[in-house]
Amino acid sequence: MKKRILSMMLVSALLVSATGCAGKKADTPAASSEAATTSASASASASTGDIKVGVILKTLSSEYWSYVAAGVNAASKDLGVSVDLQGPASETAYDEQNNMIETMLAGGIDAFVISPLQSESVASVIGDVKIPVITVDTDAEIPGKVAFVGTGNDKAAYQGGLFAAEKAGKGTKAVIIGGVEGNATSDARQAGYTRAMEENGIEIVSVQYAQSNPDTAANVMENMITAQSGDIQIVLCHNDDTAAGAATACKQSGLKDVVIVGFDGNQSGVQNIIDGTISATCAQSAYTMGYKAVETAVKSVKGETVKSFVDTGCEVISSDNAKEYLEKLKGYLK
Structure with missing residues (x-):
């Protein structure tokens, strides 16, 4: 009887020992998995x-x-x-x-x-x-x-055109001073400006190009003023330098209360808005x-999947937000 009891006790001890070993083996894959995750993370970081x-x-x-x-x-x-x-x-x-x-x-x-x-x-x-x-x-x-x-140059110019249309009102006249004729960017900006004018009942009486040069833009604007006998209320430009040149010609010709819109949103263009030289700019980001x-x-x-066109947007800068935007631009270059 004693032998039988001892035998049963020995079997139980062996079973407990086996169960304990099995438990240790079950914990091992979890440790290995954690290490693998850490390694994968480090590998991803290294590859980046x-x-x-x-x-x-x-x-x-x-x-x-x-x-x-x-x-x-x-x-x-x-x-x-x-x-x-x-x-x-x-x-x-x-x-x-x-x-x-x-x-x-x-x-x-x-x-x-x-x-x-x-x-x-x-x-x-x-x-x-x-x-x-x-x-x-x-x-x-x-x-x-x-x-x-x-x-999206068409969309951005359209926004600038809407600003000008609201300021000048229906039935007024506009001119467009472009960058380089036939350039895809210039064509898109002209299309956006044109759409905004047409939708708001504003006649575009002249479209000319100034090669993105402020001096050339001043000459072009002067000729437009002469040709239209000063009957121009809106000037839509393809960049801020062109807008500055157009503003110079308007001032020299004594043409007042003209809504002048530039494009790009550089510090010089934004400062011109603050100074009252131009009315607004279509600021690219x-x-x-x-x-x-x-x-x-x-x-x-x-x-990873990427969009074929990543539109970085546009913001129309006017006297309402020019000072704030200028500080933002300065911050980029610190």
């Missing part, structure tokens, strides 16, 4: 840090492009990626930009952001690359392009363009 985005803007030597560059640098810091940011000496240094493109692509990058000076030649230089290409500010048909990041361009490039490298 290894991403290199090449960015070539139209230039780095202007106020507008300094905002785009600030956005690029901010995205690089926030997203933890390496960015090679370059730009030619001016917006007419076509060969310099093309040479930069060749060198950058040969150097090895994971994604490429470009604001083309000459769309066709830039597309030719880029060729059939095997990395994501993102156009910023100015779109172009480029092989490998996955997205365009920039302003240049900083956001730079930031979103890098962000879109990184998403593309990671295989």
Whole structure:
């Protein structure tokens, strides 16, 4: 009997021991899973840090492009990626930009952001690359392009046109001073302005181009004033420099109470609103363009879905919000 009891006790002890061993084995996969998660997280972080985005803007030597560059640098810091940011000496240094493109692509990058000076030649230089290409500010048909990041120019100009129409009223007359005739950006802005005028019963009596030059714009505006015998209530411009030139001509001609709208929203343009030189500007979010361009490039490298058009929006700046917006612009460049 004693032997039987001892035998039963021995079997029970063995069962408890086996159960304890099984419990330890069940805990092991959980520890391994946690380690694997940590490792995967570290690997993802490392891979993000290894991403290199090449960015070539139209230039780095202007106020507008300094905002785009600030956005690029901010995205690089926030997203933890390496960015090679370059730009030619001016917006007419076509060969310099093309040479930069060749060198950058040969150097090895994971994604490429470009604001083309000459769309066709830039597309030719880029060729059939095997990395994501993102156009910023100015779109172009480029092989490998996955997205365009920039302003919806038609929509933005339409907003500026509505502001002018409300200020001047139905039955007034407007003129448009464009940038470069035949340029896609100029065409889109003209279309937006035109739509706003037509919808509000305002006649566009003249459309001329000033090559985005304030002195040329002043001459063009002077000729328009003469041709229309001063019967002009609205001047819609394709950039802030053109608006400043038009304002100079209006002042010299003694033409008052004219609603002058610019485009871009640079500090100089916003200051002109504060000073009463022009009425408003269609402010592009240049900083956001730079930031979103890098962000879109990184998403593309990671295989994430991106929109083919990332609209960075527009804000009409007038005397109501000019001072606040000017401080915002200054903050980007600190």
